[in-house]
Amino acid sequence: MNEQPNGHIALVLHAHLPYVRHRNRDDLMEERWFFEAMTETYIPLLDTFERLQADHVPFRITMTLTPTLLAMMADPLMQERYEQYLLRAIGLAEREIERNEPNEAFIALAVMYFDRWTRWLRLYREWERDVIARFRCLADAGVLEIITCAATHAFLPFIKHPASIYAQIETGMLEHERFFGQRPHGIWLPECAYAPHLSPLLKQCGVRYFVVDAHGIEHAEPPPTRGCFAPVQTADGVHAFARDVSSSQQVWSSHEGYPGDYDYREYYRDIGFDLGWSDEQEWKYIKPYMLHDGARMNTGIKYYRITSTHEEKEPYRPDWAKHKAYAHARHFLDSREQQLQLAATHLDRTPVVLCPYDAELFGHWWYEGPLWIEALFREQATRRSLGQSKLTFVAPIDYLEQYPQSEQAHIPFCTWGRDGYGDVWLQEHNDWIYKHLHQVETRLLHTIEQHQGEQWAFSSIQERILNQAVREFMLAGSSDWAFIIDANTVPSYATARTKQHVMRCHTLLDMIDKGLFDQLLLEQMEQDAPCFPTLDYRLLLHTERNHNDMKATHAEQQIAAQLFTESATAHLKTSLLHTAETTYRVPRGAMLKLSKQQRNNAVKRVLMLAWEFPPLIVGGLSRAVYDLSRHLVRRQCEVHIVTREVPGSPSFEMMSGIYVHRVPLIQTNTEIEFMDWVFQMNNAMSDGVNELVQHGISFDFIHAHDWLVYLAAKDLKDAYNWPLIATVHATEHGRNHGALENDLQRRIHDMELQLTNEAEHVIVCSSAMVHEVERLFGLARHKISMIPNGVERKAGNLKLHGNSKSTKSDMKQVRLQYAQPNEPMLFYIGRLVFEKGVHVLIEAMTHVVRSTPQAKLVIAGSGPMKHELQRLVKERHLDNTVHFAGFVNDDERDALLSAANVCVFPSLYEPFGIVALEAMQQGTPVVVSDTGGLAEIVEHEVDGFKALPGHVESLAWHITELINNRELAERMATRAQVKVQTQYDWHTIAVSTQRVYEGVIAR
Missing domain, CATH: 3.40.50.2000 (Glycogen Phosphorylase B;)
Structure with a gap:
């Protein structure tokens, strides 16, 4: 048993998620990425490792735990939300057991999910929600080596200044030390992206090794004699391990690799997407487990195995899947045995095969992945005990302890992305990111450096502002945003996150430049992203830089992309009203x-x-x-x-x-x-x-x-x-x-x-x-x-109570200016400013006219966005559909509110929304944004529809539903009118206000 091994396997799992914590929102799909990964990958892996430990099965594995992932794992808010997520999942599994009573196969699977998630909840509570401490125990026991990553998983070769790269790496090292009590030996370079200028920075931070893709070593100069079966050393003495291509293909590929086997669970058949397409009762059943806007989500309950590439799927059989996982573990070991035996014949040292994978493959994408890892170590332990294998599992640091010196070579730029280079993170759809990142990066460095060497120091509030500015810049630079835009999964979210962090960084630097400190805003930003407490702006001063890059003028440093804002001077425009x-x-x-x-x-x-x-x-x-x-x-x-x-x-x-x-x-x-x-x-x-x-x-x-x-x-x-x-x-x-x-x-x-x-x-x-x-x-x-606003109670209503012929005639005449009797007319009235969301309504009309080509939209009001909105109408070829009425007086407003088939108020921000009450009072059905006061005025599907703010498709769907379903529209309008007359009259509001007055005077 003490024979020299003829080969080593280094299994490396890269556990990472972008920072998707949102303080004031608990209904975002992106935050669920974390909950799903906790449930399907991180806790199952911990459970696997601890089970191996309990059974005294030898194993050695390496994991990256990135700083952003650690920050979310340690965050009390995320911990609380995750426990609630588990409780909801368990509740759904219970209901699934009842729902599938006639289906024996599905009942067994529902019980499996119920038992599994109940166990996770019990463990999570036993661990006092501290999964990081469990990983640390495994590291202290010597079975797990934990390495770090750049602070926010930034694509390091695309960062402009070495100082910023250094700050990303060193913050990652400091965060690791904070959580695990010692600095890591290795680092996972984000996206395995390496460039030669990173080497001295890695050395400065004390990094001993990193991982690159195989072609980085294959194209190194001079060509390494040991190929990819041993690390190489940069001129700065940092070691680079190469990803093994053949083992990666066996595990990673869903087509050629193990995860695509027909006996494994099918990831893409979740009841969140299977139920409720044609059955209304099914949709009501599953809807509470979807997002608030009804967008479909994975629930984690999947009943089918892959079966074949065709649509027809057969029920999942856990016993068959377990059998396959063990068979594939044996195949993997046999393949490495042959590969390493062959390599050992022509090498002067024991070869090592580095097998790096995204950790989320195991359990999340490949449900049986943690079982496969367990089978791998159990099978290897059996073979070693029987003398049938000379392979050992090691961590990269173990290999460097055995062989401290490696061949020196110059490694070129390389990544593990598409085609091996930076195409994923720099192409026509996401290249705009770097202009803004580089502008704010240069400005950030300039602001810090301009006081370097002066007899002057930052105050404590200024230091907080600068630390937050660095944090915002780092969060903006996450490689995940460019990756998401390339993959076209949720590009709007990635775009918004990039812009938000860049703009916040500029805002903070404005405070420093002008000496005006908005402490409330600073505290809000700190609360929004309570990550990286070790971060220190002084890190940006701790490395050599090209100071010529710092000479950009302040004007050049301002970001080009500006958010829509209402011109303050627009408030001065007046309209006289009798x-x-x-x-x-x-x-x-x-x-x-x-x-x-x-x-x-x-x-x-x-x-x-x-x-x-x-x-x-x-x-x-x-x-x-x-x-x-x-x-x-x-x-x-x-x-x-x-x-x-x-x-x-x-x-x-x-x-x-x-x-x-x-x-x-x-x-x-x-x-x-x-x-x-x-x-x-x-x-x-x-x-x-x-x-x-x-x-x-x-x-x-x-x-x-x-x-x-x-x-x-x-x-x-x-x-x-x-x-x-x-x-x-x-x-x-x-x-x-x-x-x-x-x-x-x-x-x-x-x-x-x-x-x-x-x-x-x-x-x-x-x-x-x-x-x-x-x-x-x-x-x-x-x-x-x-105290809400209100509307004046009126004696009659144009739609529901049959007013005078002249009034009806006036309404008809007003309507005929914009739409024929058989053409549905939509109406919006309000200021033409960004927060009113009129641009979203215009975009929604492109969808509405597909199902209702004769629909017309009348937009009344004025504001600084008028010309921009008119241009948008022209660009969307809606000239014959959308009409701008300009300013209308009260009588015209009431006539249009009453004449419309649907009134739409798509605000992105709305403290109250009195115009919605005016429409409801007129007996016209409404579609409003689910935001602010509008969300409180309208009860969804009872007296109106609430669409997701800024969501074009959601708005279009609700408008179309009211146009095409007259009975529903009339029912909602009647309920809305009653609500206005009973809850929003000015007499009640005046009484409430008077009570406030009396209370203040009494005090």
Whole structure:
């Protein structure tokens, strides 16, 4: 038994997943990659290893555990979600046992899944959710060698600066040391991508070996005499092991290799995709286990074996599969025996065959993979005990301990991807990534280096910002994003992740450059990605660099791709609207006398600050303030609105019992900056209120609407000690989907933060907004009240109650401007800005017209995206389908809302969505995005449809369903109308608001 072995096998499993943790979302397909890998690969492998240990079966194996994977394994949020994932899987298996009662074969398999997942849950709880500790125990026992990888699995040869490569490698080393107590001997280069300039960086980090594809060694200079049966050494003394081609083919290939055997389980026949295509009951049964938007997912329950390449499949037989796994293990050992015996005849040392595979092959893609590994070591132990084999399993480090010196050779650029080089990660669909990565990388290095050598140090907050900037840059550089785009699996997700991290890095560097530190935003980013606590921006200073690369100007460093944002100056565009309410215009002196006379009769005197108010209508705020105020007046409140001047409107008037004060703004011959205009408006508001105080009018409190009036609200609160109540109608963070990319957006966000923290109480219009302001501004929950907006209750309805002939005639005439009687008409009204999702609706129309070619879409409203949307219509050849109505007055709006077959509001961000209520009140069925306040207004499939935000196909499907199913549309519309009339009337809203006022005063 002590004979010299005639060959070694090094089995290496590369366990890696990109960082797919999402703090505020638990319904993403990408996060399920982690849960599936835990259930099907990592826990089964641990179970296999510990079973071999318990049975005293000798084994030696090497695994990469990448830093991103370790971060998710150690994350309490992911641990909690994974346990819930297991519980749901077990519950489904239980239901499958009941559902398959007549089918003996399927019942047995359902029981198998139930038992297996129940065992995983028990183990996971016994391990206290710490799978990393189990891997460490195996490493300490000497049966498992764990190696590391670059921090975020970046494609290292495509990184521009050596400093950034060094930071990726060293962070990987530090994270490994943090989890396992010692630095690793080896590294898995992401995608096995090697280039000669990596060698000195690997040496600096203390790496002793890495893995390359076979052609890297075969094309090395000079050609190694031992071929791929021994490592070679770079000029820096780092060893490179070559992947063995023949053994890889046997295991990896699904066509020629073991995983494609007809007795193994068929991966692609999961009940998540098998059930519910033609049976509605089946779909209702399986739908709760799919994503929230109904997208199909693997459940892990698969009943068929591969059988053949044809569609017909036969039930899976675990006993047959086990028999095959052992047979294939024996075949693999026999093949290596022959291969190594032949190699040993012409080598001067014991040959080694390195067999590297993605760990997720074992269990996830190849269900029997962990069983095959177990069979491999059990069979080898038996052969060794009988003297029938001289092979041994080793880790690469074991071989280097035996043979410390290797042949030196120059290894060229190589990867294990398609055709052996970088084509997968750099081609026409993903090449855009590197321009942006290189720009932000250069800027990051420049920001850090510009202070190097100066007698100046970063503060603690600046160091946090820089560390987070490096983290965001590294996450943007994951090779997985380019790989996913190449494979065309979920390219939109990969694209969004790349852009998000690049933009966040720029945002953080803006903070450093300008000395304006948004600590709230920083904390949010840190919470979104709580990985790599060992990361230190100083790593970017610890290696030689070409300083000429650092000379790019600041302008050149700015990223070219910009996200859509609404121009802040668009808020200044006005539209005059005649109000049907009675308006009294009286002199200011008369108003003051009237106010004093009414003082004793009013319960409370309210000072409302609003930057828009009728007849100025820009968005929903104007109408909401007007409707709330006049209903408060009916509740015996004395309401004074201080707003800005409107051409053609008096500086003071009584409107529906409301005291309306319009303050004049300074007129300039040249256009001023938007924030300067805001400052002037607030000064004018403060001056106007001061004048009222001088005439003897005081207020019980201030009610400020949105950040634009914050400066005046703060000034008046400090001057007169009036309590402040703030209504937040929307946030800058929400409007921009969390990406505050420029100074203006960040300044607005800061003013929102100050307004909400200065206020004694904050009112928002939806539960989604409660969570948003609570999280963004650090507010205590008791300080926030949710009071929805509403619509004015109307006596009749154009659709359902048979109004006058003239009204019906008007509706018909309005409709005929855009659609014939037999043509379904869709209607959208709102601002034409990115967050309203009108571009998504236009894209959806390309799908709608395929099934309903005569459908028409009317888009009413204006905004900065109008020309872009018109261009999109032309590009999609929808000129005869989509009509832009521009601004419409209230009567036209009501007529169009009522005349439409379906009203669609596809917002990407919507704090409330009053226009949806207006459509529902008119008796028109609605399709809305499942976001913010819209998600709370509409109950899916009951009084409307909710589509996934930004999801073109989902939106198109729901629109088509309502067009083609009139009975369903009418049923939903009727329910919606009842809901509006009972839950969203302004009287109830005014009562709730008054209670907030009284509570603030009482405190």
